[in-house]
Amino acid sequence: MYAISLGEDGAELRPLEPWQAEEFLAHMDRGRDFIGRHNGLPDVVRDLASSRAYLQGYAEKAAADTGRIHGIWSDGTLVGAVILRTMDVPQRTAEAGCWLEPSAVGKGLVTRAARLLIDWAVEERGIHRVEWWVSAANAPSIAVARRLGMTKEGVLRESYLYRGERHDMEIWSVLAPQWRAGTPAPNAS
Amino acid sequence: MYAISLGEDGAELRPLEPWQAEEFLAHMDRGRDFIGRHNGLPDVVRDLASSRAYLQGYAEKAAADTGRIHGIWSDGTLVGAVILRTMDVPQRTAEAGCWLEPSAVGKGLVTRAARLLIDWAVEERGIHRVEWWVSAANAPSIAVARRLGMTKEGVLRESYLYRGERHDMEIWSVLAPQWRAGTPAPNAS
Amino acid sequence: MYAISLGEDGAELRPLEPWQAEEFLAHMDRGRDFIGRHNGLPDVVRDLASSRAYLQGYAEKAAADTGRIHGIWSDGTLVGAVILRTMDVPQRTAEAGCWLEPSAVGKGLVTRAARLLIDWAVEERGIHRVEWWVSAANAPSIAVARRLGMTKEGVLRESYLYRGERHDMEIWSVLAPQWRAGTPAPNAS
Amino acid sequence: MYAISLGEDGAELRPLEPWQAEEFLAHMDRGRDFIGRHNGLPDVVRDLASSRAYLQGYAEKAAADTGRIHGIWSDGTLVGAVILRTMDVPQRTAEAGCWLEPSAVGKGLVTRAARLLIDWAVEERGIHRVEWWVSAANAPSIAVARRLGMTKEGVLRESYLYRGERHDMEIWSVLAPQWRAGTPAPNAS
Amino acid sequence: MYAISLGEDGAELRPLEPWQAEEFLAHMDRGRDFIGRHNGLPDVVRDLASSRAYLQGYAEKAAADTGRIHGIWSDGTLVGAVILRTMDVPQRTAEAGCWLEPSAVGKGLVTRAARLLIDWAVEERGIHRVEWWVSAANAPSIAVARRLGMTKEGVLRESYLYRGERHDMEIWSVLAPQWRAGTPAPNAS
């Protein structure tokens, strides 16, 4: 029912709910190899039941006000999502994330979608600090963090075990005053 | 984040979630006497805790895909809502409902909002039959059912105990083919 | 332990509990085709686990005071049941129902059993309105509603999806004063 | 609805359910001092909420097939109960118990009621061993165990802490073959 | 992390937690036939999932303060356990138990381990009465009860159904004053 245009190319941000599990699985199947390079999601969403369980988890986060998921549709096809993986309203912190299937990469969809979501978190919900946790090897996602004006705060060494190897995780963030100022943080050039 | 215009007067339909419990309570307080003439809701939403519990119930229905609530905002104020009180996707049936606080009455907001919701139910979710249960004494709500092209199917005698008195309940409905045809049902003149 | 005679033919009404799941399944197997013409129950009670789950559901309704099931035994064989599918004591409403396997049809067992159950609901529990929801095609069950002095209040068009087809559902009811007067409602001739 | 006569004096055994919490509390209030001499029940059933909770617990035991409660009515007044405090159908064991308010004592009501319950347990449910746990100081309850043909199997020293003092508990039992033979156990004279 | 020496032979008592399910299963596999002569545990712990479930149950008892399990290690191998199968702190009662795999029998390990556990229950937790339920045919376990200074209080006839046969269960116990005095009870010679 709801949709927000992501620009002139017809892409849209929309709610993504458990009843769309089949559509979500098809998206994950198309993006499985690409998304799975740095992101464990494809190992979680493997079939219709696990697809529904994943979206169900986010529906429950929405009900508890502790997370959100929104899908990105391009030409009527679900091609990615932006999420608040966690949201702690009393602490006024949240962690954002995103992914795209390969066909949708390179158009700036994720950056625009993440802006909408962070705007909502900061302006409507009073979130003060939005984090972005990303594998140090995931250059495209790091580039998004930079474009969102985030600052790199540290590297958690060998903290993420994925497909048998340990990866460094970078933590980036933007604080509400920075976000509103719209000025990139110092090292986010 | 999301909003759908309800017409030229700037009114909008938007998601209504548990974190908006305070705003929802203020709306209920403004409409308490008026809404409470035929509708038990004001007896359920009495304070912040019960307001949150009510919206929480709908967030859980959304997570379970068994109901939905959307708020109607006019000039930035929450003035009413449309709901799918129940939705049974396997059976392809749903029951819709609505209310407004007095200041928003008479502009057709509820009819327009209900159209959006029923369109979503019928076209996006495959619902075949949308019901409208209404107290036989609630003339304005019956008028909405008529404007939505619904047919009166029966009267459940003394079926609703409200504030110590028993009321007859009318059941109206519209079936998907009628809805799509947009032709009012015979007796809905 | 408990039993109430249903007349001179030795038939009895008795509690029906989860531990009787095997006996209940055998009854359902004997009546599967016949009962299943208008009633979805045989699709629900398919094996021992689902038979136990069904009776378990009613045991939980009894514990919550929101429903009841009683079995009808004839010559020591479980041949049918009468139920309060729902019971809302604060609202003082209930919905009754019944079924028989073919060998027990035509003796008036269900009407007598339903009278006992409705008497209990009205006289001991203060229920004001007892409903009977029935497929418009289920002539025998409609005949029971008539014999119980119920009034037809409406027809819910295409409201019940069963084995791939949509059926009209009739709602019949009797109110406590009518029940006590024992006079058939006007159109229940 | 159901009732079983307990003899010529009009006393009856009937189901006892959560909706009867008020009646149960009134009974407990009348018998509080008398029953409370050897039995912790009056400390558990103190007001309407705890009365409902107690009966609710037994409704859940019935649903789980792990216990039962039945009330004893005399001249239309609830005067006592017999229970299967526990019932382990796979192990084929159960523990029975009972109590009366003072006005109903001395008529053999409990013995007759307990016979019905043990008969049901042994004959309908296949219980092999029915226990009776009783404070060594509770002479009337021990007399019932004797009248039921039970055998004393041991004394658990200082095992029951009640109102600040520790009491010895006796365990009596009857096995199914004894029960069926109807012959009192050796020391049950 | 924690360990208490059980004597000069290097045996130790240690916490036994769900993450040790594999080690626990290996122990049970080694002792399956021997332990299973009088004890249903080997029928409960059959594979890794049931081993984890069993230890999980005890972790939950520890969290609820209603039971405890501790493992006995000899030369680095888990060879047995002592348990408080139940612990009722408000009533100040508990039931202890134990088992060993065959290789560890005859060294007094269980008696020493049970002493530590009963000491903890009596001295640190205020338990007044510690029971020992044992099959009348389980001579080694009865010998442990004797060595612990327990008194035989009774025999529950045919109370334990195990592998298709009914067994008499003996109840032994020691009360806190006896335990502290360290004097064996009369018939515990």
Next chain:
Amino acid sequence: MYAISLGEDGAELRPLEPWQAEEFLAHMDRGRDFIGRHNGLPDVVRDLASSRAYLQGYAEKAAADTGRIHGIWSDGTLVGAVILRTMDVPQRTAEAGCWLEPSAVGKGLVTRAARLLIDWAVEERGIHRVEWWVSAANAPSIAVARRLGMTKEGVLRESYLYRGERHDMEIWSVLAPQWRAGTPAPNAS
């Protein structure tokens, strides 16, 4: 029952369980102001009920293998604790923490206790990475991280809202190979 000496001064590490809620509350009351300078715990543990709830939470973490708490006793008084606030065994990561009441500060108790806990995590449970999250203003806790050979990996700006002010949080960690080598990390001088 269990205890591990923390050195020549008689201090000990022991399990800390829900039944010790009273003792834990007394400790928290003595250390409330001191511990509360940088740590939200005193705001969580305010009375007996919240003290029990906090320890209950850790008992449930132990049951789920996702965290641990151990108390530090000095001269028989509970003076502090070391915790694994989180433990993710499949990911092989954990977060450690600690606190002391003022009387116990300056003796190295926490460092010794943390060593035992990290040793257990690394050597017995296979944890690869142990984190230490600490307010940038909490010099004593940062000193412990240094003494444990941890490396500072980043600063999460204004990430912790505590008593109305936002604080920077530092993340320190030690990896298993470093831990085993026992060589302080480069910047941990």
